[in-house]
Every structure is written in C-alpha cells, then in structure tokens.
Amino acid sequence: MYAMHALILGAGVVGVTTAYTLAKDGARVTVIDQRPGAAQETSAANGGHLSASEARPWATPSVPRQLVRWFGQAGAPLRLPLYRWDPMLWRWGLQYLSNCRPERYRANAAALLRLARFSQQQMHELAAAARVEFEFRPGGLLSLYRTPASLRHAQRDSAHFAAQQLVDDEFLDPAQCAQREPALGAALQRGLIAGGIFSRDGATGDAARFTLGIAQRAAELGVEFRFGLPVRGLIRNGNRVVGASTTMGAVRADATVLALGMGSRSVARTAGIQLPLYPVKGYSITLGASGDDARLPRMGILDDDKKVVYARFDDALRAAGTAEFAGFDRRIDHRRIDPILGAVQEMFPGPFDAVQVAGAAAWTGLRPMTPDGPPILGPASNMPGLFLNTGHGPLGWTLAAGSARLIADWLGGRTLGLDAAPYSIERFRP
Numbered sequence: 001m002y003a004m005h006a007l008i009l010g011a012g013v014v015g016v017t018t019a020y021t022l023a024k025d026g027a028r029v030t031v032i033d034q035r036p037g038a039a040q041e042t043s044a045a046n047g048g049h050l051s052a053s054e055a056r057p058w059a060t061p062s063v064p065r066q067l068v069r070w071f072g073q074a075g076a077p078l079r080l081p082l083y084r085w086d087p088m089l090w091r092w093g094l095q096y097l098s099n100c101r102p103e104r105y106r107a108n109a110a111a112l113l114r115l116a117r118f119s120q121q122q123m124h125e126l127a128a129a130a131r132v133e134f135e136f137r138p139g140g141l142l143s144l145y146r147t148p149a150s151l152r153h154a155q156r157d158s159a160h161f162a163a164q165q166l167v168d169d170e171f172l173d174p175a176q177c178a179q180r181e182p183a184l185g186a187a188l189q190r191g192l193i194a195g196g197i198f199s200r201d202g203a204t205g206d207a208a209r210f211t212l213g214i215a216q217r218a219a220e221l222g223v224e225f226r227f228g229l230p231v232r233g234l235i236r237n238g239n240r241v242v243g244a245s246t247t248m249g250a251v252r253a254d255a256t257v258l259a260l261g262m263g264s265r266s267v268a269r270t271a272g273i274q275l276p277l278y279p280v281k282g283y284s285i286t287l288g289a290s291g292d293d294a295r296l297p298r299m300g301i302l303d304d305d306k307k308v309v310y311a312r313f314d315d316a317l318r319a320a321g322t323a324e325f326a327g328f329d330r331r332i333d334h335r336r337i338d339p340i341l342g343a344v345q346e347m348f349p350g351p352f353d354a355v356q357v358a359g360a361a362a363w364t365g366l367r368p369m370t371p372d373g374p375p376i377l378g379p380a381s382n383m384p385g386l387f388l389n390t391g392h393g394p395l396g397w398t399l400a401a402g403s404a405r406l407i408a409d410w411l412g413g414r415t416l417g418l419d420a421a422p423y424s425i426e427r428f429r430p
C-alpha cells in the first residue's frame with residue numbers, strides 16, 4: 001500500500017511531535033537533524049510549563065513603558081537593543097512594537113490561547129497513547145504578582161479572556177497562594193506576594209524527556225531518524241518543494257515540514273520564503289534538590305514581575321527566564337543568570353547552599369520568535385509540498401501537540417479542528 005512520505009526537518013519538540021503524529025496517521029516519515037539526537041537545541045532544558053491559560057504573546061501594551069524602565073540594566077528581564085547594528089533585529093523589533101497596540105495584543109493573545117487549548121486536548125490524547133514518562137505534574141500553574149499594580153493588570157487581562165471562555169483561572173489572595181503552594185510560606189511572610197492567579201489546566205514536566213520518549217515511540221512506529229545531518233536548503237521542482245538538500249545529498253518526499261526552530265529562517269530563504277523570526281535568547285538553571293524538600297514548590301509557578309518560571313522535577317528545581325536579543329550568540333552570560341538565581345533565592349529561601357548554587361546546571365536556548373506571538377503553521381504560500389511548523393517562541397512545548405495535529409490534518413486533507421488563519425504565513429504579507 002502506498003503511504004505518503006513526509007520529511008520532517010528538525011528533531012526538537014515540534015518536529016518530533018509532528019513525526020509521531022504523522023506516523024500514527026499512517027504516513028511514512030523521515031526526520032533529519034544536524035545534532036546527534038533529538039531535543040538538543042531549544043527543547044533541551046526549557047521552563048517545563050505546559051500553560052494553556054497562561055499562553056500570551058510577549059508583545060503587550062505595557063512593553064514600551066517597561067523597555068524604557070529596563071533600558072541599560074544588564075539583568076533586566078527584557079532588553080530590545082534597537083541601537084545595535086542588526087538590521088534583522090530592527091525589522092523584527094519594529095513589527096514587534098507595532099503588535100504592542102491593545103487591539104493587536106488582544107487578537108494575538110486570543111489566537112495563542114485557542115491554539116494552546118487545542119494543543120492541550122491533543123497532548124492528553126498523545127501522552128495517553130504514547131505512554132511516555134516525563135515527570136508530568138498536572139496540578140495547575142500559579143502566576144504570582146509581587147505588586148498590587150501588576151496583579152490588578154493581570155486580573156483585568158484574565159477577566160477579558162475568561163469572558164471568551166479562553167482561560168480557566170481562579171484569583172487568589174496572598175494567603176490563598178501559600179495555602180495552595182505551602183512552599184510560598186516564607187515569601188508570604190516577607191511580603192513578596194500581592195496575589196496570584198491559579199490556572200487549573202496548567203501542568204509541568206520535562207520537555208526534553210518528553211521529546212526523547214516520543215522520538216523513541218516514533219521510531220518504534222517506523223519513523224526513520226537521520227541525525228548528524230545538516231540541512232542546506234529546500235529542493236524545488238518548479239514551484240513545488242520536493243525535499244531537502246543535505247550535506248550528504250538530497251532527500252526527497254511528497255511533503256516537507258519545516259520545523260527547524262531558529263534554523264527555519266535560513267533554510268526557508270533558500271526557497272525565497274522570508275520568515276520573520278528572531279532568536280530571543282533565554283536561560284535556565286537546574287538546581288539539584290531532594291524530592292521531599294517541602295521548602296520547594298510542587299506546582300509550576302510563574303513569578304510574573306521577574307519573568308521567571310519555576311518547575312519542580314523529581315530531584316531538581318528548574319528556573320527559567322530572561323529575553324536577550326543577541327543574534328545567534330549562544331554563549332552563557334552569567335549576568336543574565338544571576339537575576340534568575342536571585343529570584344529563586346528570594347521566593348524559596350533556604351534549600352540551596354553555596355555548593356548547590358555553584359553546581360547548578362546553566363543552559364541557554366534561542367526561542368524562535370515571531371513579532372506578534374503566534375507560531376507560523378500551515379502550507380507555504382504558492383509552494384505546494386512545503387508545510388511550515390515553526391516560530392513557537394516561548395511556548396513551543398505548550399503548542400507542539402496542537403501544531404502537529406494541524407499539520408497532520410493538512411497533509412491528510414482532513415478538516416482542521418481549529419480555524420488556522422491566525423497562524424498562516426500570509427499574515428505577514430504587506
């Protein structure tokens with residue numbers, strides 16, 4: 001029997017989830033990645049949040065004011081250095097700033113929340129079918145606000161999307177935050193919590209373990225992984241994309257899915273497609289911790305004013321955050337890690353001594369960010385045979401299962417489970 005041959009470029013969480021979903025649907029699938037295994041770039045050590053109700057674009061109406069406040073601060077959560085010689089950043093930055101207008105923010109946030117909810121349903125089905133162990137903790141996510149002003153702002157935002165049934169949030173006062181998450185007792189006493197928003201549908205886990213587990217299941221279904229193979233470009237026959245060229249020759253397929261994270265931009269350009277992606281660098285630290293230490297949180301937390309997320313693993317706490325615009329520079333700048341560590345020690349004082357802090361595993365990754373927030377999904381304009389599945393920015397794990405389902409349904413010619421117009425590359429056409 002003839003099975004469609006799909007070529008997936010990229011073995012991060014997005015590419016691997018897509019490969020598995022397509023293989024489950026009966027396609028013959030090949031995955032190519034330059035690295036020796038799956039999840040070795042941005043999906044390697046992220047914040048670990050699966051955040052259906054927390055999904056929001058980073059282009060918000062308060063960004064322009066915050067950028068002024070944070071200007072010149074080495075440890076600021078977000079710095080947009082438009083003064084640097086980086087034309088790609090200027091183009092992207094201006095589009096980003098124009099998406100901070102309130103009406104654009106609301107439309108982009110609704111699009112992200114719809115995809116995040118769709119993705120959550122798909123994730124449940126996928127995780128149940130694949131039976132992969134990834135330290136999944138489905139107990140909800142708690143967003144904390146350190147000031148009454150930021151709390152009020154977040155509550156207004158949540159109420160707006162609750163009216164459209166897009167979030168499942170509960171507002172908590174400071175004492176309720178500490179009841180829900182006892183490890184916050186010390187922060188409560190020190191007056192660090194003005195209030196919180198609890199999202200019942202959030203969860204945490206280890207995205208890299210998830211990706212590796214799904215890759216294993218995909219391989220068992222017959223997916224061929226070709227690691228250590230850099231992709232040079234897309235191969236075209238007229239307008240049709242018929243595969244990819246690699247350092248070891250051509251790989252041809254009926255459909256090619258571009259899921260190279262930040263690598264998508266240069267490979268798309270070989271077929272004349274301009275993807276408005278910028279690598280927004282983030283950091284995580286993973287601190288070894290005993291599994292029964294009650295001073296550490298059990299549930300995932302977003303420390304909103306510091307823009308740091310915390311996730312508990314069996315024997316570690318992960319903290320992640322910061323947004324640095326430094327092109328493709330992947331070096332670790334310790335001035336960016338110190339504020340994350342500082343946030344951990346303020347919120348959860350006590351568990352980590354100097355030796356544990358010194359031994360923390362520091363990591364950096366490049367978020368493939370669109371200027372408006374939603375990823376770029378679907379057929380590439382006027383280029384049959386090519387499907388885009390990239391630009392997931394700070395939410396790639398949260399959105400991976402839904403994005404994979406949409407791509408599989410496009411390839412299979414089925415009706416989509418979601419209006420996909422807000423994710424199309426067409427939205428960037430002038």
Ligand SMILES: Cc1cc2nc3c(=O)[nH]c(=O)nc-3n(C[C@H](O)[C@H](O)[C@H](O)COP(=O)(O)OP(=O)(O)OC[C@H]3O[C@@H](n4cnc5c(N)ncnc54)[C@H](O)[C@@H]3O)c2cc1C
Pocket residue numbers: 009010011012013014015032033034035038039040041042043044045046047048049050051229230231232259260261262263264267281282283284309320321364365366367368390391392393394395396397398399
């Ligand atoms: C600090 C930080 C915290 C985060 N926290 C969260 C979180 O809590 N929740 C969440 O949902 N998301 C989070 N994210 C975002 C999430 O990690 C990303 O959106 C996601 O990993 C992107 O996955 P991807 O598969 O698109 O890209 P990647 O994981 O980067 O995979 C792309 C793959 O393509 C390969 N590749 C690239 N170019 C080529 C080429 N030319 N040839 C061959 N192979 C190539 C790479 O080797 C890589 O394996 C966070 C990100 C960061 C940086």
